[in-house]
Amino acid sequence: MSPKSWLRSFHTAPDPASRPVQLVCFPHAGGSAGYFVPLSAQLSGVSEVLAVQYPGRQDRWHEPAIDDLGELAEHVVRALGPARNGGPLALFGHSMGALVAYEVARRLAPARLFVSACPAPSRGVEATEGIRDDADLIADVRRLNGTDTGLLSDPAMLELILPALRADYHAVRTYEWHPGSEPCCPVRVLTGSRDSDTPPHVVRDWKRHTTGECRFHEYEGGHFYLTEHTRRIADLLAADLAPAVR
Template sequence: MVQRRAIVNRWFQPDEVPADAAVRLFLLPYAGGNAGMFRDWLPLFPADIAAQAVQPPGRLDRRDEPLVTDLGPMTEALGEAIAAELDGRPFALFGHSMGGLLAYRVAVLLAAEYGTPPILVASAGWTPEGFSMPTLEQVQLPQPELVSWIVGLGSLPPVIYQDPELLELTIPPTRADLTACARYVDDGAPVPCPVISYTGRDDPLLTADAPESWNGRSPEYLGNSAFPGGHFFIYAAALPIVTDLTRHLRRLAALTSIPGH
C-alpha cells in the first residue's frame, strides 16, 4: 500500500492535502506543461479548497517515465490516480487547453468506471467544438518553427522559450502532448456534471461561439468568462479565475450535502 501511494502521488503536487478542507480540486496543465504552471495559483485558494496540481509523466521529477502520445492511456492513468486519491469529499477538475480536454475525458471515465463523477469540470482555453486542434504536421515542425507557432498563440511568458535549457526540457513533452491532441477523435460523450469555461478574447484557437458547445455536453453549463489575452491568458487571470472557481465549488459542494442532490 505504501509503495502504491508513493507511485500515485507522483501525479500530484502537493502530494497531500489538509484533512479539514471541504472540496478537492485537481489542476491539469496545458500541452507540454507541468505542475509548476500552477505554483502561483495554489496559495490563492482559500483553506476550504484543497488544490493539487497534476504532474504528467515524462517531465521534471517524472522525467524517468516515458512520455505518452495517446490521450486514451493518459486518461486511464490519471483517472486511476485520482480515483485512488479520493476520500469521499466532493472534488472538481480544472484544466487549461489540453488540460481542459483531459479534465473532460477524466470526468467521463471516473463516472463510467468508478462511479465517482466530479461536482464540476472547469475548462480554460478548450471547448469540445470550435477549438483548432493541432495537426500532426504542426507537431513535427522543426523546433524553431514549432516554438514560433506556440509563442504566436499569445500571452505565453517568453522566458519559457528563450532559454535553451528550458527548451530542452519543454519541447519533448510538448511534442508528445500535441501528438496526443492531434490523434484525439471526439465521440461526443456527455460530461456527468456541471461545466464552466474560461477563454482569452484574442485566442486564435477558439471561434467566438466555441464555449456554447458545452451546452450539448453537460447537464448544466454555467457559462463562460472571457479575459484579455491570447491562448495563454490564464497567467494574467489567475486571481479572478480562482475567485470564480471558489464561488462555484462552495455552492456545488453545499448541494451535494442536501438529500436528493
C-alpha cells in the same frame, strides 16, 4: 508509473475532516503542475488543490512522455482513487488540460468541470494542424506566449523540454472525440478575449458536452489570460464550488 507521481499539492488544505472540495488542475501542452501554484495559493482556504504532473517534465523528466489524451486520463483516474478525501471532486483544465479534464470527467462524474482556453471536444483543435516539425512546434509555443522565451532559445533546455512538447502536441492533434456518456455536472467555460484559438464559435459547443448547466466567462487577454487574472478566476471558482459542499 506510481499513482503517487501524478499529483502535486503545494499548500496546506482545509481540515480533511470537513471533507473539502478537491480541485484537480490539469496543465497545458508542455506545461507542468507548477503552473497552478498561484491558483493553489489563492484557493488554499477553500479547497484541497491538486495539480497533475504529466510524465516527461520537471521531476518526471526521466519518464517517457505520453502522447495519447485517453491514456493520460486513465492514469489520472487511477491516481485519484487513493487520493480522494471523501469530499466533492472538481476538475479544472487549461488548454490541452481541458481535454484531459473532460475525459476524466466522463469517467468520474465530478461535481464541477472548469475548462479553460480550449475548443469544445467535438470541434477538435484546429491550431495544431499546421505543425509539421520542431520548428513549427516552437513557433507555435512562442505564438501562445506562455513559455519563457529564454528556454526556447537555449539548445540545452530545448533538448529537455522538446520530448514532452512533441508528445503533448501529438496527443492534441490525434485526439478524437467519440459520442458517449457526457458529464452531468455544471460546466464553466473560461476564455481569453484575444485568444485566436478559442473564438466564440469553437467554445460555445461545450454546452453539448454536459447534461447539466453550462456557463461562459471571458477575461481580457490571450491564451494564457489565466496568468493575469488569477485572483478573479480564484474568486469565480470559490463561489462556484461553495454550493458543491452543501
